[in-house]
Amino acid sequence: MGRKVKALVLGDAMIRVEGFAKAVARHLGPFVSETIQGEWESNWSELQRRRLEVEKQGPEIETLDPLVAQRGAEAEMLMGLFVPVSTKYMDAMPNLHVVGVSRAGVENVNIAEATKRGILVFNVEGRNAEAVSDFAVGMMLCEARNIARAHYSIKSGQWRKTFSNSDFVPEFKDRTIGLVGFGYIGRLVARKLSGFNVNILVHDPFVPAEDIKALGATPVDKEQLFKESDFISVHARLTEDTKKYIGKKELSVMKKTAYFINTARAGLVDQDALAQVLQNNQIAGAALDVFTNEPIDQDSPFLSLDNVTLTTHIAGTTADALNNSPGLLMEDIARLMNGQKARFIKNPQVLDDPNFQAWLREVTA
Structure with a gap:
């Protein structure tokens, strides 16, 4: 020795x-x-x-x-x-x-x-890949099924049954899930969603198409993913090249019935553009665990929206x-x-x- x-x-x-x-x-x-x-x-x-x-x-x-x-x-x-x-x-x-x-x-x-x-x-x-991937799937369900909003209504003495997405509350079966980033966390999300009988699209220019197909997913470009997905979940790393990787262009082509989930980093997304599409009901909703400033700024537009679920950057904290x-x-x-x-x-x-x-x-x- x-x-x-x-x-x-x-x-x-x-x-x-x-x-x-x-x-x-x-x-x-x-x-x-x-x-x-x-x-x-x-x-x-x-x-x-x-x-x-x-x-x-x-x-x-x-x-x-x-x-x-x-x-x-x-x-x-x-x-x-x-x-x-x-x-x-x-x-x-x-x-x-x-x-x-x-x-x-x-x-x-x-x-x-x-x-x-x-x-x-x-x-x-x-x-924390297991933790974050669990949480991402949970956030999809929470936002689309209004779990947090229903809980809050009961705690506030109400019995709310009507929500902004009441006309198109989805089930997972046969829906298309788009994953932006297919590293360890993205792959775990794909595996965990497989039991829901969904179609999975993946955009990650750094992962060979064969690796994506091997897990039953379909490699696509960014535009196709945002156009065709019913849920979009972000799992990319934040670098100088990926700052605001998702902006007005991408968000504007999403389906009106689609949901945006971010448990990665706020810097990957143009926050003003995301707030705008939510305010205008251009998409069904979003679930966010990460913010530009944490704790979230008290004048953040996300705080006044009824079609967004917010959590305190706890996806990886188990x-x-x-x-x-x-x-x-x-x-x-x-x-x-x-x-x-x-x-x-x-x-x-x-x-x-x-x-x-x-x-x-x-x-x-």
């Missing part, structure tokens, strides 16, 4: 540091001499605000965590959930070789800078998804350390970096 290293882990209000520390001990114990522990942001509301700003603007907007400033130079690994791994962090951690975030998105990591410095970055693909993700992360890092092929490396070119190779030999020999 090679030289042991120190790891620095920063938890937050969503996954406390104890969860990360236990996962380090379980999976990386043979390689780690000490786990330096801290909380990046322990207040739930403040965490939501900060992580959303980082997702919109990148990790460089954040200041350096005091624990990193104090002890960062000792650590060769840094792990957490929403910790903003910026150039400030890398400057304060000159011996850093491995960064891991226990989430699919890596908006909180400056991957370009990490790659330049020979720092290997891990994430966890699919950690006990299973959160509790299991640190273990998935550390387990994958351990694969690398044990000479096996890791699954979740975001910048694999670092594996060919001579300095990184020398470090890996030193700590695993």
Whole structure:
């Protein structure tokens, strides 16, 4: 066994540091001499605000965590959930070789800078895929069948039976579901909908048509998907290229009886265009779990609409998804350390970096 290293882990209000520390001990114990522990942001509301700003603007907007400033130079690994791994962090951690975030998105990591410095970055693909895919299907049913509105009417002392879509409340059977994005979550949605006897259209230019057809779905272009679908569910990643990927052009060709579901990222959709088609009853309704600002702005037009279901960005938040993700992360890092092929490396070119190779030999020999 090679030289042991120190790891620095920063938890937050969503996954406390104890969860990360236990996962380090379980999976990386043979390689780690000490786990330096801290909380990046322990207040739930403040965490939501900060992580959303980082997702919109990148990790460089954040200041350096005091624990990193104090002890960062000792650590060769840094792990957490929403910790903003910026150039400030890398400057304060000159011996850093491995960064891991226990989430699919890596908006909180400056991957370009990490790659330049020979720092290997891990994430966890699919950690909340089951949770989000469950929720997306639930949101389709909730909006189309007026579940939340009926619940609210009873709680308000009413017995409401008439809704904006009362003339065309649908069943799933024989409907067409359009999925924008066909990664792990999109594929799970397709599998879970298969029992409803629906037709599934998929638009994802990065997925081979054969892979889409293999799951019983039909690959189509974006225009066809928006024209023909009865339900459209968004499961794409937000990048510079996909900002406002869905805008007025796409929304305007949807059926008047169609529903729009977004459990991915608000930035994928032109929010003004979506609000307008809902206000004008150009589509039947929408169900949204993500917003440009969270909590949602109190002057948001969505708050005054009767044909939209709103939730508080909870699609991926289940006990299973959160509790299991640190273990998935550390387990994958351990694969690398044990000479096996890791699954979740975001910048694999670092594996060919001579300095990184020398470090890996030193700590695993």
